Amino acid sequence: MLLIQCPYCGERPEPEFVYGGQAHIARPQPSAELSDQEWTNFLYRRNNTRGAHAERWRHTHGCGRFFNALRDTTTDHFLATYKLSEPPPRPPAESAE
Amino acid sequence: MTQGFRTVSGGRIDRARVLRFSFDGHAYAGVAGDTLASALLANGVHLLGRSFKYHRPRGLLAAGSEEPSALVAVRRDAARYTPNLRATQVELYEGLEAHSQNRWPSLALDFGAVNDLLSPFIPAGFYYKTFMWPRRAWRWLYEPRIRAAAGLGRAPTQPDPDRYASRYAHCDVLVVGAGPAGLAAAAAAVGAGARVILCDEQNELGGSLLSDSSRAAPVIDGRPAARWLDDTLADLAARQVTLLPRTTAFGYFPHNLVALNERLTDHLAIPAALAPRERQWQVRAREVVLATGAIERPLVFPGNDRPGIMLAAAARTWLNRYGVLPGTRAVVVTASDAAYEAALDLQQAGLAIAMIAEVRDAVPAGLADLTRAAGIPVLTGATVLGTSGRRRVQAIRLARIRHGAVSEPKTLRCDLVLMSGGFTPSVHLFSQSRGTLAWDDAVQAFLPAVLAERARSAGACRGVFELARVRSDGAAAGAAAAREATAPGREGVCPAGALGRSVAAAAAGSAEELAGARGFAGALPQPQRARGKAFVDWQNDVTTRDLALATREGFRSIEHIKRYTTTGMATDQGKTSNLNALGVVSGTLGKAIPDMGLTTFRMPYTPVTFGSFAGSARGDLFDPVRTTPMHSWAVKNGAVFEDVGLWKRARHFPCPGEDLHRAVNRECLTVRNACGIFDASTLGKIEVVGKDAVTFMNRLYTNAWSSLAVGRCRYGVLLRDDGFVYDDGVVARMAEDRFHVTTTTGGAPRVLALMEDYLQTEWPDLGVWLTSTTEQWAVIAVQGPTARPVLESLVDIDMSAAAMPHMSVAVGHICGVPMRLFRVSFSGELGFEVNVPADFGAAVWEAISEAGQAHGITPYGTETMHVLRAEKGYIIVGQDTDGTVTPEDAGLGWAIGKNKPDFLGKRSLQRPAMTSADRRQLVGLLTVDPATVLDEGAQVMLEPAAPVPTRPIGHVTSSYYSATLGRSIALALIGGGRSRSGQTLYVPMPQGDVPVQVASPVFYDPKGERLNA
């Protein structure tokens, strides 16, 4: 069971959180102007990253807030968590291997 | 029977406290401090079980949790029956009743032993090939037979009556293993100011110190080891170290979460009433010290599994800790120095040591002197050709062997064979933590190399064997762990950075130490055409021949060989077998051990009871139960409940003598003709408030909310962005900036989560606040033609049709209680939903119920609610929709705000596939025979008796008998359904294809006149 650093509450155990999919995908607007292919890409196409993956989490059983995280998909470990308003941090060097 | 093999003195037992027990119905006596294994040995009983596959007689290989095959069942009563316990871990108590397993009719005479003779026909992987044909026979013939013949114990037949506890704990340093390394680590850590938990799987803390002999007792800090141990434990306790004996660390989870299982009462003759039997700890440690020791390796030679053949360290433990002589005349076979200590201990206790067969070419000088002085003959460069003895070893055949040539063969009589192939560091937990192991040439073992967690290994589990070095290694680990755990500025429990760190090297051991412990891995050399089974894995009955077969059949990866032969699997997890299996395969493939890698160690380290995992989460406490404020009224009035998610909902209120069908018919007719009262409190409710509330609702729901006046309601449809129906419910506008949103009962949490998601991540600029009010409001639906007079006398507002038309909301009081009154209907009748603060729900319900008596009111449940709504063609999201249904499919196209620039799912609805005419659409189905009620979920076919394979054109989503209409009705999703009105289709049912006619989904009052009354 991982410990996850909520940017608002601090370190909390994994069951308090819910995964929210890949981060930094803004809903395109106005949606009416998108082609079918563009809309399909937005709906269904996601990265399948090996390594540092930017993703959304929500501290559902805590403060209830969404935040973003950088997680290494090969180890499951979180490299960083950050608020929605913040840009993704660079992955720490030691995780780049 | 007397304890004929008990020494007169010594050991950590209390000879004065005699304990009676039974094994397979025979009465024996042991003493306090015994395990079942030591007590049986004291009585000269060596045959404890039959092996898994071949039913070979088995005794005790080991003295601890690594014992692979002496598995027994302990019975307290019919419900308290625990199978597959290691006899070495069962602490003796007065009256203990134990049974052997895997034998019939008895341990001594076991018919299953015929498997041993049949063994040429059941080689490794036999389950995969021998019985493949005929395939069907696998299920009813082969598998049950094999399972019955080859297996472990049976499960208890009654529910477990015991209690189990669970506990969360946090500490600076968790030390696993209370041998010399762990004790030193705990002492150093607490000395540095850390909060420390120290756990050990044994009943006493002390590890290897518990098995030291008086002959050569080590001296620690100027005291005999036993005294030092007592002093150290007292000191640790005084310094508030949490000491947990009988506590196995069985699982290592990310971020230093270590699961411990503490056995609290299994060692007691009469456990206190209600005392928990076990406690499962989830310990979150800032730093972990693994001091898990090492396990002696057996040697692999033909006939190495007979009772009386055991590890040398086990024999030392029997003698020195339990005061038991494991035999009278022993032969020692060894590739390491430790066995010499055992031989000398046993000889001093009176055993005859017939010979030490030294696998190595020479005996270390110091030991040679000792054996010479003791008069023990030594054969160097030795191997074992075989053993004999049916239920106990009687003789061993030794020889020297060079390049397959046998010389100096000799057969020695003995009733005990000690063996030692050196020590394998216990890296199970380290490996579970995802740490990487690396082969160490000096130690000749896999040792911790790269960390995945904030952990340290200390002592024998990382190849440090000599006592003084073990203690300093432990102390260094404990001090370092404490330093890091309590370092100023340390962020949280698990800051990043442990991952990928290399393990700090241990101080190098002396050449003698390493040479003494290194030992031998693999099978002892044998002449060509050697006979007899040489076991590698005792628990799974895997022999050298099985491993050779696997490689002959082309298996190369050790992970594949493990699965094909089952070596290292099951509850044993290769504790005694792993390295030998590698050694054997390495020899066959001509590939070095380090190049083959190691199989993954699975948790649990030793088996954990289901009860320990369940804890208190069983029976009524298995899941939370949600009840409405009116629940007790429903109970009192005979409601039959159903589970809807976690909610208990009244399904129907049968009168005496009524079954479900009759009750529902009566309830339905009463609502249609008079009035019904229904508990709708489980509906999800969300208050959407703020200056941008209407904008938010417009973006979320399909409907046009700007045009909804304050005081009015609208049926809202919520899609996901993929265009499919996600939820629905009535939404009321309480004020310009305030909406009272209702959701389906099951959908409330996910709708709120979806709202929060969009509000927080897409539109954080909107001034909107979301509050779940599901449990704040009790909701009482009053439905039926007499609903208005029932309520009118209780409320302080005008309920006339003019003041409160269909789909309106008003704020007022009922029985003096604040109320939001909705005029809405899920039944098709004139209807109201009374929302009052939850605490007043029961009282208001009773008042309405009372007032309704004059108007023919009846309580009704969810089943009637379902029938009534289906008669009106109202969908239930999740029943009539399945995540692939668009609003248009469900007949809800009218609920889409056509002029809105955007809402969730709008763009998706324009994709070609979403507008195709042959999509499945919601229609009504009327069976040609009005008495036939279709099965929900049944497929709908174009033709009767269509030859298979065929494609259904739809399926039935809802189906009921309608008392109001005097016939059955059904809703269905049918391809191009609305264009098929009047068409006859066929629904395959158990009794045959049922013809049905496609109809409108609105079966009752299609014009809605009753609704608007």
Ligand SMILES: [Zn+2]
């Ligand atoms: Zn939080």
